[in-house]
Amino acid sequence: MTQGSSPLASPQKLRNYPAYRGGEGMVAWAFHRISGIGVWAFIVLHVFDIWLIGANPALYDQLGKIYSSAPGRVMETLLGAALFYHALNGMRIVVMDFWPALTIFHRGLWRAVWVTFFIFGLPGAYIILKPIWEMAS
Amino acid sequence: MSAQKYSLSGRPRPTGSRADLYVWRAVRITSIALFVLALAHFSITHFVYEVGDQSAEWVRQTRWNSIPLRVLDWGMLMTVLVHGFLGMRTVMQDYVPSRIRRGSLIGLYVIALLLFVLGTQVIATLPMR
Numbered sequence: 566m567t568q569g570s571s572p573l574a575s576p577q578k579l580r581n582y583p584a585y586r587g588g589e590g591m592v593a594w595a596f597h598r599i600s601g602i603g604v605w606a607f608i609v610l611h612v613f614d615i616w617l618i619g620a621n622p623a624l625y626d627q628l629g630k631i632y633s634s635a636p637g638r639v640m641e642t643l644l645g646a647a648l649f650y651h652a653l654n655g656m657r658i659v660v661m662d663f664w665p666a667l668t669i670f671h672r673g674l675w676r677a678v679w680v681t682f683f684i685f686g687l688p689g690a691y692i693i694l695k696p697i698w699e700m701a702s
Numbered sequence: 703m704s705a706q707k708y709s710l711s712g713r714p715r716p717t718g719s720r721a722d723l724y725v726w727r728a729v730r731i732t733s734i735a736l737f738v739l740a741l742a743h744f745s746i747t748h749f750v751y752e753v754g755d756q757s758a759e760w761v762r763q764t765r766w767n768s769i770p771l772r773v774l775d776w777g778m779l780m781t782v783l784v785h786g787f788l789g790m791r792t793v794m795q796d797y798v799p800s801r802i803r804r805g806s807l808i809g810l811y812v813i814a815l816l817l818f819v820l821g822t823q824v825i826a827t828l829p830m831r
Binding site: 620659 | 736828
């Protein structure tokens with residue numbers, strides 16, 4: 566099976582390729598899947614809670630109190646992290662899927678995902694979590 | 703170059719089924735819209751406004767007091783349903799045993815339809831004042 570010079574074209578060669586035996590590509594993929602399932606589960610809940618604004622506003626307001634409680638804020642921070650990682654790594658996937666030549670930069674793109682994640686994510690987490698300390702004091 | 707069967711990024715572009723190729727494209731195209739829409743939505747609801755202030759009354763009178771804003775949120779809902787449920791379809795095809803795969807996928811689509819109905823109903827019918 567000779568399919569040109571790309572190591573990606575041949576499964577025989579892929580077995581020798583290290584990316585899916587651990588390494589950045591596989592971790593990126595696993596995190597992408599886990600974060601995607603997490604965000605999906607929240608969206609099922611979220612469409613339902615927004616529907617309550619019309620159907621049962623009192624229940625919606627009660628749910629809102631849970632969302633803005635201390636455990637709720639920790640969960641929101643995790644949700645934000647999952648969403649933000651999924652969004653950034655998703656753009657990495659789109660870049661490489663639509664322009665396969667750029668796949669040679671996949672490790673650099675993966676590092677860029679994490680640098681961006683922490684630069685914007687840490688201040689974001691601080692804003693969401695800050696009221697917990699205000700509640701405590 | 704011949705069809706690429708393996709990818710270092712996401713799922714390789716499907717080559718066998720036309721439907722799978724459309725799904726593959728739809729997930730990627732909606733992802734670009736959602737990068738803007740979903741991140742903007744999360745920022746507005748968590749950084750611009752405080753989560754604790756967003757009561758049902760507030761959503762009715764402030765957040766959803768204009769038709770264009772409701773249309774935008776409905777557009778985001780449609781995009782997220784396409785992206786989220788086609789993504790879950792892929793995940794389920796990978797892990798659900800073939801014996802119960804068909805039934806599970808039908809269940810998945812029923813949930814998608816339910817969210818479509820509930821979301822569209824509240825956006826279209828919630829009074830503004």
